[in-house]
Structure formats: C-alpha cells, structure tokens
Amino acid sequence: MTSHGKEIIKLQQIVFIIGIILFAIKILAWALTGSVAILTDALESVINVVAGGFTLYSLYVSFLPKDHNHPYGHGKIEFIAAGIEGTLIFIAGVYILIEAIVQLIEGKHTINQLGYGIILVGIAGAINYVLGYVMIKKGREKKSLPLIAGGKHLLSDSYSSIALIIGLILVLITGQLWLDSVIAIAFSLFIAYAGFKIIREAIAGIMDEADEALLDEYITVLNQNRTENWIDIHNIRFIKYGSNLHLDCHLTVPWYFNTREAHREYEHLREVTHTYFDQPVELFVHIDDCVTESCEICDKHDCALRQMKFIQKVTWDVKNTTQLPRHSIHDVKEPHRTL
Secondary structure, eight states, rough: OOOHHHHHHHHHHHHHHHHHHHHHHHHHHHHHOOOOOHHHHHHHHHHHHHHHHHHHHHHHTTOOOOOOOOOOOOHHHHHHHHHHHHHHHHHHHHHHHHHHHHHHHHHHOOOHHHHHHHHHHHHHHHHHHHHHHHHHHHHHHHHHHHHHHHHHHHHHHHHHHHHHHHHHHHHHHHHHHHHHHHHHHHHHHHHHHHHHHHHHHHHHHTOOOOHHHHHHHHHHHHHHHTTOOOEEEEEEEEEETEEEEEEEEEEOOOTTHHHHHHHHHHHHHHHHHHHHHHSEEEEEEEEEEEEGGGGGGGGOOOOOTOOOOOOOOOOOOOOHSSSSSSOOOOSSOOOOOOO
C-alpha cells in the first residue's frame, strides 16, 4: 500500500476511535437530561460509528493494487461507502423526526440537569468541528470522497450541536419543555438533508457523472501548457475510481510525425497532467493526425507542408474539448481572418 493510502487510512482510524468516544459522551448527556433533542444527537453518533467503520474498511479495499478481476482498481467502493453513510444519515434523520413529532403530540416532556447536558454536547461539538475540518482538508488534498463526506458529516454534526445548545439554553431559560421536541424536529430535517446530499454525490461518482469543475481546471492547465505541436485536443473524459482518476482524450499532432515524435508529445501531455494532479492518474491518449482543415487553427511556425493559412487557435474549454469531433476554424467564436 502506498504512503498516500496509509495516511488516509490512519486518519480514518483516528476518526473511528474518536467517534466511539463522542457517542459515549452524548449517551451520557442524554442519560443525565432525558432530552429528546440530545437523544437525536446521540443517535446520529451511532450512525457516525457504523459509517466510520464501513468507511475504514472501504478505504482499505480501495487502496488494494489492481488485479485480474479489477483492472481499474478497487476505488469505486469509496462511492459505495459514501452512499451507505449518506443513507444511514438520512434514515436517522427520518427516525428522529418521527420520534420528535410523537413526543410533541403526546406532550411527554421531562428534562433534568440540562446544564450538564449542554456542557457535554458543547465538548462533543467542538471536537467534531476540528475533526471534520481536518478530514475535509485532507480529503480534498488526497481527492478522497469518503474523507470529504465524513468530514462534511462531522461539520454538520458540530453545527447542529451549536444550534442544539442554543435551543437547550432557551429551554433552560424559559422553562418551556415542549421546545425540546421542536428543536429535535428542526435537527432531524437538517440531518436528513445532509444525508441526501452525500447520497447524491456518491451516485454521481458511481454513474461517472462529468465533474465540470475538475474538467475546467484541467483544461485551463492544458491551455497554459499547450505547445505548437498540440494542434488539437478533444474527447476528454474523466472517470473516478475513488481517489484515482482515469483520463481518456484524443491529441492531434502533425500528420508527418513518426511514432517516436508523436510519443514525445504524449509524454509531455502526461507530464503536465501528473504535475497538476496530486493523485494517481491513468492516462490513455489516442493520437490523431492533422488534416487540411487543421492548418487554419495550427500556429506551428516551421511547418513546410502547410496547405492553408493559419487564422486563429481554438481556445479549449469544457464544451469543445469533451466532444468527439476534432476542431476546425468553425469552433473559433470570432475568427480573425487575414486578407
């Protein structure tokens, strides 16, 4: 396993252990107070622990090397893990909503030692915030969806803890115990929505939905590093396998290049790609030869076989580089034709 994978797994192990400790703290807070709002927070911690354990396993599997049965690796399991975590969070939100509504209707409100409960929830919330911030930062650095999803979950947990504390203080000041159920209802909706968003992101990864932000960043890098031998690039496609990326594209080079020269341009493109991404990238490039119409968008100054005048280069963007047909002067928005 690479150092990249070991670092991510070690962080998730820490998160899993801390999750168990926080669950114990919140259960203690609920046992002391009997608050249904605090119970919602404690039940969500159960989800944190269960999801954290599965995420830890999925990360371990995702970093296993490629094999005969999994030629693209095991990274897709990260999306499955995120989807399961999101589903559990959503179910917890719905369950809490039902319980809170039932308690509000029945009017059973008994709360004790609320001050201690507020302190314990505050401690747990502060720890969740720090841990969530670190997970999101590391997840974005390592391009790991499970870490990002887990970090967002912990941040949402910490935000809900802040709102929960405010609500409990309000209950403590006013003595209106029914507010405890109302607070729980509000939190349940927030939790369910957070779960839905994580499910949505996981499905996007499983279905290989185009990541336009990623494409836009990468194409900007290509525009900044393009050479005159890169006449055109098109049919760019990214596929995510957890923290690994697979990139397909077509690169157009001068038709008279021999295999060695064409391969040199591929190596340059590969170097630019690997320099930009700080995560593993598998790059498959189909080399196209230029055609007569390519002359109008080719600024190669030493081409002795030019058949048409150069007019203007095509500025690559997400729309024109993800399409299959090679580009021509018609893809230039406002061509500046020379007389």
